[in-house]
Amino acid sequence: MLNPDMLRSRFDPVTGEIAGARAVRRHLSDLRGCFADSQAYEVALAAGNPLIYSVGAVEPADGEGDLHYGLGLLLPGRIGNEYYLTKGHLHAWRPAAEFYFGLTGEGVMLLEDEATGESRIVPLSPNGVVYVPGCTAHRTMNVGTTPLTYLGVYPAKAGHDYSAIAKNSFRCVVIERDGKPAMMKRKDLLK
Ligand SMILES: [Fe+2]
Numbered sequence: 265m266l267n268p269d270m271l272r273s274r275f276d277p278v279t280g281e282i283a284g285a286r287a288v289r290r291h292l293s294d295l296r297g298c299f300a301d302s303q304a305y306e307v308a309l310a311a312g313n314p315l316i317y318s319v320g321a322v323e324p325a326d327g328e329g330d331l332h333y334g335l336g337l338l339l340p341g342r343i344g345n346e347y348y349l350t351k352g353h354l355h356a357w358r359p360a361a362e363f364y365f366g367l368t369g370e371g372v373m374l375l376e377d378e379a380t381g382e383s384r385i386v387p388l389s390p391n392g393v394v395y396v397p398g399c400t401a402h403r404t405m406n407v408g409t410t411p412l413t414y415l416g417v418y419p420a421k422a423g424h425d426y427s428a429i430a431k432n433s434f435r436c437v438v439i440e441r442d443g444k445p446a447m448m449k450r451k452d453l454l455k
Contacts, residue, residue: 270324277367280337287320304344330420345439352403356423359398370408383436
């Protein structure tokens with residue numbers, strides 16, 4: 265039986281905090297291997313180890329048809345030309361889709377079809393909702409100058425699989441080019 269206290273939660277879209285929920289905080293040192301420009305990463309890390317993002321989750325129940333949500337806060341910044349980003353993941357239960365609701369700031373989501381490798385970028389901004397289909401790796405970038413916050417709603421049984429991304433990374437990166445986000449192949453950036 266669901267605890268009635270879990271029927272409502274409150275979050276702060278500015279701080280990215282959910283009342284009563286613990287957030288996972290990722291600093292630059294936690295993101296080794298995520299940025300394409302490893303030299304720029306090492307230079308930035310030598311200068312400090314800033315918070316890059318935090319994610320809190322509300323998990324009212326874990327049954328077959330239940331839902332969870334996560335609240336993300338991603339700070340603005342770049343490593344080389346690449347925007348600050350989240351590690352990104354696939355869902356452990358691959359068919360699980362997800363809705364992302366933009367709350368504050370300007371972001372972009374990188375979506376990569378696991379089977380075909382086809383990649384696309386989709387804006388994530390206030391009053392916009394991004395649909396992440398199943399079997400799709402997804403990562404978020406802050407492409408603005410203020411904190412990006414967003415809600416992700418997903419099946420309780422989706423789970424998170426970070427290992428496939430950690431092993432092969434995303435095929436594409438999102439960089440700033442002429443003041444705007446642009447997607448390019450990781451291997452082309454490294455040339
Ligand atoms: Fe997800």
